[in-house]
Amino acid sequence: MAKIVFKHPQSLKENIYHYCPGCGHSIVHRLVAEVIDEMGIRGITIGVPPAGCAVLAYNYFDVDMIEAPHGRGPAMASAIKRCLPDRVVFSYQGDGDLAAIGIAESLHAANRGENITVIFINNAVYGMTGGQMAPTTLLNQRTTTSPAGRKKELDGHPVKVSEIFSQLGGTTYIERCSVSSPAGVNKTKKAIRKAFQCQIDGLGFSMVEILSLCPTNWKMSSIDSCKWIDDVLSKEFPPGIYKDNIAEAKNTAEAAP
Amino acid sequence: MIVKTIFSGFGGQGVLMMGISLANSAMSKGYHVTYLPAYGAEMRGGTANCTVAVGDEEIASPVASEPDYLIVMNLPSLFTFQNKVSAGGSIFINSSIIDARPNRQDVKTICVPCADMAQELGNNRVANIIMMGAFIKKSNVVSPDIYLKNLETIMGSRKKTLAEINRKAFAAGFDYIKD
Amino acid sequence: MNKVLMSGNNVIAEAAIRAGCRFYAGYPITPQNELTEYMAEHMRNAESGVFIQSESEVAAINMIAGAAATGVRVMTSSSSPGISLKQEGISSMAACELPGIIVNIMRGGPGLGNIRPSQGDYFQATRGGGHGDYRTIVIAPATGQELADLTMDAFDLADKYRTPVMILADGMMGQMMEPVIFKKPTPRQYPEKFMLRGAGTGKSKFIRGLLLDPIDSEEHNWKLARKYEVITKNETLHEEHRVDDADLVIVAYGTAARIAKGAIKRLRDHGMKVGLFRPITLWPFPELKLRALSAKVKDYLVFEMSTGQMLEDVRLALQGYANIEFHGRPGGAVPTPAELANVVAKIYDRKD
Ligand SMILES: Cc1ncc(C[n+]2csc(CCOP(=O)(O)OP(=O)(O)O)c2C)c(N)n1
Ligand code: SF4
Ligand SMILES: [Mg+2]
Numbered sequence: 135m136a137k138i139v140f141k142h143p144q145s146l147k148e149n150i151y152h153y154c155p156g157c158g159h160s161i162v163h164r165l166v167a168e169v170i171d172e173m174g175i176r177g178i179t180i181g182v183p184p185a186g187c188a189v190l191a192y193n194y195f196d197v198d199m200i201e202a203p204h205g206r207g208p209a210m211a212s213a214i215k216r217c218l219p220d221r222v223v224f225s226y227q228g229d230g231d232l233a234a235i236g237i238a239e240s241l242h243a244a245n246r247g248e249n250i251t252v253i254f255i256n257n258a259v260y261g262m263t264g265g266q267m268a269p270t271t272l273l274n275q276r277t278t279t280s281p282a283g284r285k286k287e288l289d290g291h292p293v294k295v296s297e298i299f300s301q302l303g304g305t306t307y308i309e310r311c312s313v314s315s316p317a318g319v320n321k322t323k324k325a326i327r328k329a330f331q332c333q334i335d336g337l338g339f340s341m342v343e344i345l346s347l348c349p350t351n352w353k354m355s356s357i358d359s360c361k362w363i364d365d366v367l368s369k370e371f372p373p374g375i376y377k378d379n380i381a382e383a384k385n386t387a388e389a390a391p
Numbered sequence: 392m393i394v395k396t397i398f399s400g401f402g403g404q405g406v407l408m409m410g411i412s413l414a415n416s417a418m419s420k421g422y423h424v425t426y427l428p429a430y431g432a433e434m435r436g437g438t439a440n441c442t443v444a445v446g447d448e449e450i451a452s453p454v455a456s457e458p459d460y461l462i463v464m465n466l467p468s469l470f471t472f473q474n475k476v477s478a479g480g481s482i483f484i485n486s487s488i489i490d491a492r493p494n495r496q497d498v499k500t501i502c503v504p505c506a507d508m509a510q511e512l513g514n515n516r517v518a519n520i521i522m523m524g525a526f527i528k529k530s531n532v533v534s535p536d537i538y539l540k541n542l543e544t545i546m547g548s549r550k551k552t553l554a555e556i557n558r559k560a561f562a563a564g565f566d567y568i569k570d
Numbered sequence: 571m572n573k574v575l576m577s578g579n580n581v582i583a584e585a586a587i588r589a590g591c592r593f594y595a596g597y598p599i600t601p602q603n604e605l606t607e608y609m610a611e612h613m614r615n616a617e618s619g620v621f622i623q624s625e626s627e628v629a630a631i632n633m634i635a636g637a638a639a640t641g642v643r644v645m646t647s648s649s650s651p652g653i654s655l656k657q658e659g660i661s662s663m664a665a666c667e668l669p670g671i672i673v674n675i676m677r678g679g680p681g682l683g684n685i686r687p688s689q690g691d692y693f694q695a696t697r698g699g700g701h702g703d704y705r706t707i708v709i710a711p712a713t714g715q716e717l718a719d720l721t722m723d724a725f726d727l728a729d730k731y732r733t734p735v736m737i738l739a740d741g742m743m744g745q746m747m748e749p750v751i752f753k754k755p756t757p758r759q760y761p762e763k764f765m766l767r768g769a770g771t772g773k774s775k776f777i778r779g780l781l782l783d784p785i786d787s788e789e790h791n792w793k794l795a796r797k798y799e800v801i802t803k804n805e806t807l808h809e810e811h812r813v814d815d816a817d818l819v820i821v822a823y824g825t826a827a828r829i830a831k832g833a834i835k836r837l838r839d840h841g842m843k844v845g846l847f848r849p850i851t852l853w854p855f856p857e858l859k860l861r862a863l864s865a866k867v868k869d870y871l872v873f874e875m876s877t878g879q880m881l882e883d884v885r886l887a888l889q890g891y892a893n894i895e896f897h898g899r900p901g902g903a904v905p906t907p908a909e910l911a912n913v914v915a916k917i918y919d920r921k922d
Pocket of ligand 1: 185186187188204227229230231255257259260261262263268321354
């Protein structure tokens, strides 16, 4: 019998994505669903989709989900996890959601060391509302609200969430990945798995920041979008592990009486 | 019968405690009571006050338009509240530190040098309890026994020495009033 | 059960815990801090109780929404400026049909205003407050005992209708101590099917307010509207005090109603026949009860610690069948019963 190497993940519903062709959200959804399948945690996972292009994520993920108002996902996820400590709780957020309107909720959930996982989609724009400037928009990048390019004097600088969050005492595992290449996709999946494992082991806050394509608002083909991530976006937001206290946290957990 | 009393003074003179102890005692005797403290920014700048209402019927308003009794532990309190006291009401004055007297003829004035008396007892902090002794004797809102029993409960009867000094202080104030 | 002397803020917190509330999130603001502090001390001692001091009121309301979705009884509390921030989440809870209790210990406004007792948030509380076509059940206790009883009842109402319920009180109610007896709470009835606890081996669920299809969204709005109609029909509460022989009736709620009762006593001592109509639920407003009273009593004085907000509901209820006067003290001013009695006496004399 032939070996199945590619199939529809169980934790993804059969619905057809509403995402634009080439959108990074589609890739990341699949990765998250595969990880949930492989870890066998579909029945105990609760997801919190954001306001953003992923607002309808509950139409795709076949796990329990509750929509959060724009930016408030980590507050909701914190509460859900505190009420149901043995469930796996993740918040799925865009860069506007996490780093602008919801920076307080996100930073404080991280700082409290909430034992949740944040899947953070950095596509350098507000995708859903039509490509406005996001906190992660690069200097000189043109968007509908920075038509002449982002100016540091007026618009400030790109917010480096992984760098900032890794400084917080409450965070355990922070990695930045990219889905612009097959290798990047594989790495991203590993990181997501590691983040969920960190949560399941009760080790505290984990986040995977994912540099993700928005061909529509970048006004590029998918191929060019991948190139732009590799050549430009990842220069400002270098992929890598920003914090990995998993071993340390494990030791402390074991040492505790 | 509804009796309303305002306690007022500096923060740290224990005026809120005076109100709470009276309210608790009256409650334990089955009276209706309300205790309404001033709070927040009002407490900054060092003044504190509270209003206690005690009644044998439901207390409609915890606010005192015209309190029957006013206890002032410092001078600003006298100026703030003296004109509110009902005609025929009483004003208790901590005469150790207040030289002024009410400029009204239609109220009774009871001067208790409670701060000096506290010093004599060797504990500056019990001036409020001394004043409560005088107040309970005059007002008769609750009996001295009930008051002291409740005082111990709310102070936490852990410290025996504290209970002892409070008893002494209360007795000093109670006996200071000769009828 | 013994009587205990407790501040209103502590009464609400204790009643909530006794009613089975096991999740509280809040952010400090005067004059409700004692409620948050009480929860910090006692919620964590309650079995599976969770207390979070949130980073903002926005976070707090969304935390209780999340906790409510898991099927836990939840509460948050704040005072006026913080309640403005919670509106996003209240609207969202109404849309998602999540039960939860929001306590507003009102202070003077608008803006930062002050921390004195006030009733300026009536419109915000009773008209929805946040965006969209929804209502919040609003309960306005006037005594410590009512704070205890109605807080417990609020949880049952929230569950029964799967909707947020607001307890609307003010700084005076929050700070004042009165003796209370805590009743025995009724056992909770909340079906598992509304709880989000992981799909297990079954079908996954989702909870959402987003309905992109206008026809679906319209139907959802009508569904909510039908629910609000049932609530309006079945859940109004009010008190009538000395109205039987009254020539004039004061309409007031919460702290203002207590001051009114004090004024009524004074007025009655002077032979003026004045009574009180006190709405206990502000939404639904006891409209029909007040209208019925207008068959007997033709003169009303609405008294609020605001510039006149409930006044509009009284006008809608009385529909021009009776004369309505208004006395207001906004911005944190609390009148004495004597002041109110003077105001009423003037109107009373003019009336004949
Ligand atoms: C309070 C509020 N303000 C604004 C919006 C509109 N809004 C929806 S999504 C969004 C931005 C989404 O951008 P991002 O978080 O980067 O997600 P993306 O769509 O790029 O994945 C905005 C501003 C909203 N839903 N709620
Ligand atoms: S707008 Fe961008 S982020 Fe949104 S679905 Fe389209 S490609 Fe994806
Ligand atoms: Mg984005």
